[in-house]
Amino acid sequence: MEPAVKRPGAEPALPPSRGEISAALIEYLRDAGPLPDGAALAGADPLGDDLQLALYLCYELHYRGFAGVGDDREWDPELLRLRAALEKPFLAVLRARATRHGHADEALDELLVEPLDGQGVSHFLQDKGELWQLREYAALRSVYHLKEADPHAWVLPRLWGRAKAGMAAVEFDEYGAGRADRVHAKLFADLMTDLDLDPAYGRYLDASGAEALAIVNMMSLFGLHRALRGALVGHFAAVEITSSPGSRRLAKAMRRTGAGRAAEYFYAEHVEADAVHEQVVRREVVAGLLEEEPHLDGDIAFGADATGWLEDRLADRLLAAWRSGQSSLRTAV
Amino acid sequence: MPAGRPRRIVARRDGPMLVEGPVEIALEDGTTVSSDRFCVALCTCRRSRIYPWCDTSHRKHSPAPRPGSGD
Structure with missing residues (x-):
């Protein structure tokens, strides 16, 4: 499938990275490198800047996307797999630490x-x-x-x-x-x-x-x-x-x-x-x-x-x- | 009032009256306010600072801050 043509200026630019995971993800979204590996994910703070920015970027593909990133990336199976790997520790920390009732x-x-x-x-x-x-x-x-x-x-x-x-x-x-x-x-x-x-x-x-x-x-x-x-x-x-x-x-x-x-x-x-x-x-x-x-x-x-x-x-x-x-x-x- | 279904108002003693909008309300000073919201919450505790609309001033108060109030 050909990537959809973007209207210039309609979407925000990809932001600077905040660590190993977000840096690899941004490169991947620019077709310039592989997604982060398991070792990077294993050591990440679920509430830290790197993981939270990476998760935000994954989710943003379902809203407005980013300039220079094809609309079809929303359903890229590799990105969905990464998103799931980022969501898991985030949800676990919320369940373990936030639950009071x-x-x-x-x-x-x-x-x-x-x-x-x-x-x-x-x-x-x-x-x-x-x-x-x-x-x-x-x-x-x-x-x-x-x-x-x-x-x-x-x-x-x-x-x-x-x-x-x-x-x-x-x-x-x-x-x-x-x-x-x-x-x-x-x-x-x-x-x-x-x-x-x-x-x-x-x-x-x-x-x-x-x-x-x-x-x-x-x-x-x-x-x-x-x-x-x-x-x-x-x-x-x-x-x-x-x-x-x-x-x-x-x-x-x-x-x-x-x-x-x-x-x-x-x-x-x-x-x-x-x-x-x-x-x-x-x-x-x-x-x-x-x-x-x-x-x-x-x-x-x-x-x-x-x-x-x-x-x-x-x-x-x-x-x-x-x-x-x-x-x-x-x-x- | 035209014939048909009467307008339903939901009343509870511990909160505002809920009325299907749009509404027009004549106040005692002769002015009129209106809202076209799908539902309006009318103050019944008379503490609202945006009377006749509810601003949640009817709520109970506690002396201590609570977790999860970091708005």
């Missing part, structure tokens, strides 16, 4: 209680975030928000009845309810423009550390595997439950720093939208899936726990850097 209601009920004296990133940005920190935050969140809702769309064909209808309704809202200018990814691009960032897809992949990539990789992992549909739903529920209060704090941070109207609007819209989404996801998607497939209870809890665990790791990196006045990014923006 055995049942969906326990995991989600905990998220429904709002701490009075929260110490998270949104609390920091609300109270004392400076514009440069908001820019860093937006740059590394862009690896997800510029494809907001896309990793979750993979789950739709794996659901039935109430769970499918509820999930589709929330995704429809995320995709702008039929209006291109309201697509959440577009609203985020507008926020980036307000913050004087480049809204081009994939622009800040190289700036984003392993902790940020791991969150998006978890979404793609859960979304692309039917076997992990319960975890995807649990992850999505955790995001929708925690988003509304967090977005209120981020909207306040944008307002206080004069970041701009679009920057504030992105988070203000998520306060209102996600208060609705939380209700629909808990009452229709989670409850509907549990009714159809009660054996997925533990996986729903796992998806929620994994989300919180990875978000906490990102928060630790950001707050440690910012509290000492340093950049949290790998490259300056």
Whole structure:
């Protein structure tokens, strides 16, 4: 099969590598070398920069791809084999270290209680975030928000009845309810423009550390595997439950720093939208899936726990850097 | 109200009322707000800072930070 012709500039360039595995993978994608061998994979840190970037590159072939890389590479059996070898230790570490609950209601009920004296990133940005920190935050969140809702769309064909209808309704809202200018990814691009960032897809992949990539990789992992549909739903529920209060704090941070109207609007819209989404996801998607497939209870809890665990790791990196006045990014923006 | 199926509102004591959109709401100060979202969550605890829409202010609070709140 001939590789499909690419429109120039439509896809991001391949980023620089971060180690042996990602270096070999990038060479392979350029038709310039073999994939990494088993020895490189065996010694890799499942949460480290090298493995997380390699996994991100494998997954990105299912979304927008890269300039100079043929569209047909999405189903290259060698790449799928590598992806599976990268996913295995990542999933194992999430299962072993993140799991705290055995049942969906326990995991989600905990998220429904709002701490009075929260110490998270949104609390920091609300109270004392400076514009440069908001820019860093937006740059590394862009690896997800510029494809907001896309990793979750993979789950739709794996659901039935109430769970499918509820999930589709929330995704429809995320995709702008039929209006291109309201697509959440577009609203985020507008926020980036307000913050004087480049809204081009994939622009800040190289700036984003392993902790940020791991969150998006978890979404793609859960979304692309039917076997992990319960975890995807649990992850999505955790995001929708925690988003509304967090977005209120981020909207306040944008307002206080004069970041701009679009920057504030992105988070203000998520306060209102996600208060609705939380209700629909808990009452229709989670409850509907549990009714159809009660054996997925533990996986729903796992998806929620994994989300919180990875978000906490990102928060630790950001707050440690910012509290000492340093950049949290790998490259300056 | 046109004839047909009555509009369904989902009410729970521990959260907002869920109403199928679009909706138009007349407020006590004479203003009107509207939303064309597929479903809207109407504040019933009266603590919302974006009243009449829910902003999750009805939630319980705990003194201690919890794991997984690193938003």
